[in-house]
Amino acid sequence: MFALADCNNFYASCERVFNPALRNRPVVVLSNNDGCVIARSQEAKQLGIRMGVPAFQIEKLLTDHQVAIFSSNYALYGDLSVRVMNTLASFAPSIEVYSIDEAFLDVSGIREEELEPLARRIRQTVLKNTGIPVGIGIAPTKTLAKLANRMAKKTREAVFILRKEEDIRKVLSETSVSDIWGIGNQHARFLNQHGMVSALDLTAAPDEWIRKNMTVVGLRTKKELEGTPCISLEEMVPDKKAICTSRSFGVPQKELQQLEEAVATFTVRCAEKLRQQHSAATKIMVFIHTNAFRADQPQYARNRVITLSPPTNNSIALVKAAVAGLRAIFRKGYLYKKAGVIVTDFVPETEIQQEIFAVQASPRMKKLMESVDKLNRENKTTVKIATQGSGRDWKLRQERLSPGYSTRWGEIMAEGNCEIRAYSYSI
Template sequence: MFAHVDINNCYVSCETLFQPQLKGKVVVVLSNNDGCVIARSNEAKAIGIKMADAEFIVRKTLQAHDAAIFSSNYALYADMSARMMNNLARYTYMLMVYSIDEAFLALGNITGVDLESYVAAISHNVMRDTGLSITVGVGPTMALAKLANKASKKMGRKFLVLDTRVKVDEVVRDFPIEDVWGIGRQYYEKLKSFKVITAQDFRELKPDLVRQHMTVQGWRLHQELWGIPCNVIRDVAERSKGIESSQSFNTYQTELKKIEEATAMHAATVAIKLRQQKSMAMTLTVYLRTNKHNISHDQHYPSITLKVPFATNSTQEFTKICVQAIRAIWQPGYNYLKTGVRATGIIPAGEVQHNLFSNYDNSKQLTLSGLMDDINARYGRGSLRLAAEGYEKTWKMKQEFLSKQYTTSWQDIIVAK
């Protein structure tokens, strides 16, 4: 059996947790540079606010309903996510963090325990220990666990356990095919041509037909909906295809120095993420973007991919490589809106293959990076950083409605009186 857990209205839940007076009110969280809506409270959904609505379009509606508006506070969300994941790890021998607000749990060794009671305890204890409301779906495959989670929300329940064939068939019968995990727009349009409306309709297709039109991934999903496991819970390092850090500027940037600072920050962020999951990268991609929506400006989308001499997760090494890369692709005369760094070729830190013909040793760099991590963990992220990241980050994205760093900054910790 597998369990799928996610935080209900994750970003909104994190904000209202520290401002409980907002519960029951219209609350939205905006994307980078306060551009569009990326999270909504149930009350916001009820007044017609949709995901990805541009802020300037729904501004009057939000003002009319006295809505609470927040800029994305990723440091807070990531910390609360880590607290939830640490709690979930107590209930399984294998946890796969699927996204910032989702995780899969393997329950294969749970014997002699009533699953309904076990899942109810997970839901209750996570709420007690973190303050976050979660929904739990349980099924014999990962796809059915994900389906059970969505079905549970539609029923207004905190959890749903599909531990018998009868329960699975009952939920699958009327479950919309477009809401099934792994069915994107392309597959949905193709399935509509086969008159597939529900998950049950999809199950009734012949496996050979599914494999012919939806490749092996579609075939695996088809098998999983019949209760035949085809996906497995993997370690984070094994499933990582890439780690990326990117951000739009608060205004167009034309100076190379500012773009270098932003690139250095993204390089450091990628390195930190790799160290957190005990991985190293062998390839780095650095890119720049102009605003494709502003046709009055000349467009330029340069990128460069470089192979790291030796697999590493050193902040210093990443920063040096990425700053050199951005100098190579930057060109004057363009209004750049975004830059980013992506690491690929990710391997576990313990599986780095060294070169017999080189005396390269980055142990000092890794020690220094670890020291920076320890200091930043104690005094707050960014307390100690490389000079390449700059001091006054005038290029940082617009965050007019940013809440406090309640759990990651000493000056923002709530004081009880």
């Protein structure tokens, strides 16, 4: 049996933990650049605010209902996530942290009548320890646990056990295919076209047909819905196979120099992530593009892949390559909205094929990077590469950022700087 614990309206709940004045008030959290709504409190959902809607399109609604609006504060959400996961981990022999706000727990071997009390206990403890409300679904497969979790939300019970065959049948018949974990937009439409509307309809289709039309991935989903586990608990977080750092700019950029500073900064971030997992990259791609939403402006989008020889995780070498790539694709006369860097084709850093005359992989360079990482642990801007520049002309728009309550000494909640603010939307 698997339990799926899912934080309710996670980012919105995080904002509330340190700001009780927000209770019972509609709260939304915006994506980077204060662009789209990416989290909504229950009250905000009831106002009809849809997931992913651009904030500017619902400006009036937000003002009229005094919705509290926040820029995303990933330092805060990441920190609270760790606390939630630590609490969850104390309840099960193994746990898979599936995303920032979700975890699967192994609850096999627990007597049927014990499942619900356990779930309630988990929920109470997480709430007490962190202030974050979670919903819990329990079922024989991960896909069914996802459905159970959905039912927990739907019924407002916060806990839902899906075990008996007749219960499973009933839930499947009431769930549309688009609400199944693993069935996205394309497949949902495809299934509908073939007359399959509910999850139960999907389970009635022949295996071979599913396999032919939806690959083995679709077949696994079907089996999981039938109660046969095909997706196991992944406790170990595997190393990444690709690492990407990209941002949209608060203000469109037209000069090469600003783009170079941004690309250098993204590259350094990728290099840090590479070193964290002890990988070195063989390829680096840099991309830039204009704002595709602006049909009235000239459009331009290019990327360039550069092969790194030898493979490296050295910030200096990577920045050199990325900037060279950028210079090759940059064209004057466009308003660039976004840039990014992706590193791929990793090898373990201990297995880099050395080349004659290679400076980058020298032991001194490795030590230098280690020292830089150490110095930057507290503050990311302690040591920078000159190409990153000193300004951040390309920075994000973040006009409604909440304090780093739990991650920055200067912003911690304490007498003297305990200023509880209620934000309302006005431009």
